[in-house]
Amino acid sequence: MLDAKMIRANPEKVEKGLEKRNIKGALKEFLELDEERRKILIKVEELKNFRNSASKEVGKMKKEGKDPQELMEKVRQVGDEIKELDDKLASIEEEIEKILLGLPNLPHESVPIGEDETSNVEVRRWGEPRKFDFEPKAHWDLGVELDILDFERAAKLSGARFTVYKGMGARLERAIINFFLDVHTREHGYTEILPPFMVNAHCMTGTGQLPKFAEDMFKVEGREMYLVPTAEVPLTNLHREEILDAKDLPIYFTAYTPCFRAEAGSHGRDTRGVIRQHQFNKVELVKIAEPDKSYDELEKMTRDAERVLQLLGLPYRVVLLCTGDMGFSAAKTYDIEVWLPSYNEYKEISSCSNCEDFQARRANIRYRPSPKDKPRYVHTLNGSGVAVGRTLAAILENYQQEDGSVLVPEVLVPYMGGIKVIKREEM
């Protein structure tokens, strides 16, 4: 959520920022409502001031044995007026809230301006895409032939965009999860969290999924509960409605969770394999940081995510998203894209964002810079560390051999119980 006071003070600047994100003329209504709100507020507070002092006077008169009837009647009339203005104020504030909750974050000045992903800027590359001396297969063929991924039976259980992992497939997925968590907790200083996979609407509003993106989520029937679309939601909301100590910052959290997405509007994209699923596994990184350090933390977090791909030997590149391609809550985002032979291009496997105080304001997460200071909003960051299913796909495709077997990356061998090659097991 954007700061109402800040919008009031710099409407042109905010308008420009929103235009970079292809949103035009969003502020006119806000500014009108905001001004009306203040007008009514001043008036109603004056009336309340009168009521408060008059009520005290009534109490005093009664004690002194005087008759307060006349004054009581007057205050009653003022009370009616107050009620009317309060109602009006409440509906205006509701309107304002609705507008503010629907506006995306403003892009950081370093973010390139553009309509869509074609304006994204490549920042760096790591590794060389492998040259195959045979025709490489896609992971959806490899997985089925190795009998470790089963899309048909997954459809029987749940429908399209679900996957059953079997045998070494399930084992590999689990190995990747544990490997990611170990690297981030042991080497990068994150605290592991195992959060609930269902959260309430407050959390979803706090991180920005609600109210605008309700369609993208799975809601639990008959309850105000949602399946988490990413661990960013529970992790960021852990400190919702809290005032933190500056000495406790920055806070680093990591969590493995399944992620549930309705993927409304993505029909026909990435239909094959595990790339785009209604349920997928992800290890997430979340940071809560002081405002002046958040951009350093974003760089570090991106490196943390890159690190696991380096250890796995998977070629990738880092891309700075342009204004039109960024998510709703982000001020700046780096995508990490892993090389996928089946796509013959780099494919997103992680997204690392600084949301500045956008989520902190919605979720009311503050800190006290020093004991004497007023509370300030923290900055929140989140990044995939990284998507597990896509990592599995990248491993299958990048480590495949001509006979259809797949080498296990060296760092994963201990997590695979010493197994170095995944090959078809005869049943």
Added chain:
RNA sequence: GGAGAGAUGGCCGAGUUGGUCUAAGGCGCUCGACUCGAAAUCGAGUAGACGGGUAAAACCGUCUCGUGAGUUCGAAUCUCACUCUCUCCGCCA
């Protein structure tokens, strides 16, 4: 699912015959005194949001005692609904 108890400031906790509650007290924290320094001790200060005000402050007002509504001239205190927590019982991985 049944029965009961409860929710107060950064934390703990008092306060319900409605009216100096502008919420006692403690802890924590900040500043000061004492000290070579620290601890201990003593003194002072210490909630947030919104609006006005100011160059910035000071300052003024409104709201907030789980959330929402209601009664009243006036609500932490009375009424209703909801949410959450705890205890006991039942069921259960």
